[in-house]
Amino acid sequence: MNPQSTKSMLRALPSLTGSAPPLGLTGLPEDPVELFLEWLAAAQHREVAEPHAMTLSTVDASGMPDARVLVLKDVDASGWAFASTRTSAKGGQLSACPSAALTFWWQPLVRSVRVRGAVIEASREASLADLRARSASAQNGVDPDDWTLWRVLPSRVEFWQGSPDRQHTRVVYVRDHDGWRIEN
Ligand SMILES: Cc1cc2nc3c(=O)[nH]c(=O)nc-3n(C[C@H](O)[C@H](O)[C@H](O)COP(=O)(O)O)c2cc1C
Numbered sequence: 001m002n003p004q005s006t007k008s009m010l011r012a013l014p015s016l017t018g019s020a021p022p023l024g025l026t027g028l029p030e031d032p033v034e035l036f037l038e039w040l041a042a043a044q045h046r047e048v049a050e051p052h053a054m055t056l057s058t059v060d061a062s063g064m065p066d067a068r069v070l071v072l073k074d075v076d077a078s079g080w081a082f083a084s085t086r087t088s089a090k091g092g093q094l095s096a097c098p099s100a101a102l103t104f105w106w107q108p109l110v111r112s113v114r115v116r117g118a119v120i121e122a123s124r125e126a127s128l129a130d131l132r133a134r135s136a137s138a139q140n141g142v143d144p145d146d147w148t149l150w151r152v153l154p155s156r157v158e159f160w161q162g163s164p165d166r167q168h169t170r171v172v173y174v175r176d177h178d179g180w181r182i183e184n
Helices: 003-012 032-045 089-096 124-132
Strands: 053-059 065-071 074-076 079-085 099-106 111-121 147-161 169-176 179-183
Touching: 032 074, 032 099, 032 111, 032 147, 032 169, 053 089, 065 079, 065 089, 079 089, 079 111, 079 124, 099 147, 124 147
Parallel strands: none
Antiparallel strands: 053 065, 053 099, 074 079, 079 147, 099 111, 111 147, 147 169, 169 179
16 A cells, blocks of 8 residues: 555544543532543443553653553542553653553543553552453463552542534643642
8 A cells, every 4th residue: 555545545534433421511520530420331331342451651761651541440539540561661760750641532422531640559468459350361370479559649620521513621620739620
């Protein structure tokens, strides 16, 4: 395929073809965790495949970004949790620069969520509990001392819902000293 036909092919591909649920901008929850759980439930209800898959973006010590797909392990007041090995590339990047961004894309609902914040390592007990909860084959060959659960403590959470007329809706939660502030 020559570059021109690739460009034409890409331009002809439809985007934002899902069907967005109604989204009221009044009465939004004060806490983004609550809205995230509502959107996750809606994605499950619409049978989005693997709605807990997310892109984890990190930067290395020189500021070079990196990103990969992980599964979300938990979400609550203590943050968005994910797990991997400390000796992985992401583990090295998180130890050099303990901040990250998470991106979810739920195509059938035309919804995306972005989470940014500092990253903290969970307790050794919590990391081990996560490892033990994995299937036997997923535990196989993993050094328990290497397996690590991290949490993103969000400072900004963006909820984005696309619209065919390009009048997209964006709800942004920003954390300041008084708690969460919503920007539309
Ligand atoms: C759907 C999906 C889920 C994944 N979940 C995880 C996960 O929870 N933890 C993990 O370490 N890698 C997971 N991976 C593999 C990562 O994408 C990545 O290849 C691996 O962690 C190495 O990344 P790194 O070299 O940047 O550290 C998953 C991959 C896919 C496609």
